Amino acid sequence: MSMRLPMRMNLLRLLSTRGSRTGQQLLEELKVEYGDERQCSLPVILDHLFNMASLGLVTAANERYDEHHNLLIDFAITPLGLSRSRYYPAGFQFRPVLQPA
């Protein structure tokens, strides 16, 4: 069985390697790996993201409503978030593909 990162660590890695993302986009990407797990839900993901924003690891870069009046918030990784890469297991360490916010 292939190794998976803890979901919160994966959130940070995705924001680094794929650029800024909304909670909904991250949910779809994480469902591929954690789909059958109850923790893989939008409220839990948004909770992690807002928590990491208060800790300075990510930032809420932009917010808007879509045509269905759903609130969409773009989260982007910060330099502090990028610095956490060194604590990731070999093979999961990341480099930014986009400029950090």
Next chain:
Amino acid sequence: MSDVNVMSAAAAVAQMKIHGAKKGLFYALGGGVLWGLTVLFLGTAFLFIDSRGITDSTFYMLPLVVAMFHDAAGGVFMLVFTLFNGKTKEYLRTMRTKPGWIICLATIFGGPLAMSGYLVGFMMAGTYAVAISACFPAVGAILAAIFLKEKINLRVWVGILTVVGGAVTISWVPPEGQFPNFYMGIGMALLATIGWAVEGVLGCFGMDVIDSDIALGIREMASGLIYALFVIPMFGAMVVTVASDVPVLFSIFGVGAFAGFAYLAYYKAINRAGVARGQSLYVTFSIWAILFSWAAGQTEPTVNLLIGAVLAVIGTFLIVGHPRELFSLRNV
């Protein structure tokens, strides 16, 4: 998209942030109340153990044996908790990462090291040790400001010192009896103070990238395991005595599982409100414990209790201040 929509989206995000900040403060205060109740239950459990006539030459080390079962029970509680919220698989994933081991390191400081220091300090220096160990939030705040670059303004510093002053005042009762190893006891209490402060900072650092539920589960299970590694070989007879008395074992496990709630709130608090605010609101447990004990008819109100409670309330208001300060906890 209209400007009105953009503004209301920003306002909605601000509202979500406020909600998250208030949750962090609620966890810190709630954790203090729950740990205050845990202290009351633990005291009752010790009285129950005493009434069962469990005693031998190593009876004075009973708190360490209780701590082992207590933390193991907390670990089981967290295992069940994470089973319900679908996070059980995260344990193994987390233990393959460095932050997982940082949580284990935090466990050594906050579990066996600090707890042993506290218990031995209490034996050697009486209640002075309790008062000294209540200073851990102040040390934690200093370490968090240095190593985590946590933002702590003057009002919050004054609040932290006021709450710690309240906790120390309540614990500051001249001890009865002789203490030939008094200064050694003070040293051991300082070890507890530093241990709990370091646990907060390391735990907070690890929880940057680890779910706080999983961090606490690892903390409780690792603590129970570390205790077992040195408690069982040294006090095996006492362990067998406690484990073979089913009502005693159930009472300790019950208190341990309840303590799991308190520690869950504490770990969420230091993750969401920061080490400085989280620990200093949590330490109000020393006031809650005595208030609950008074309500249960076990103690009488004292001048120290009144002064300590007033200081704690003033300090809490100063620390809570503006929840908006929790939008950005660090100078980064």
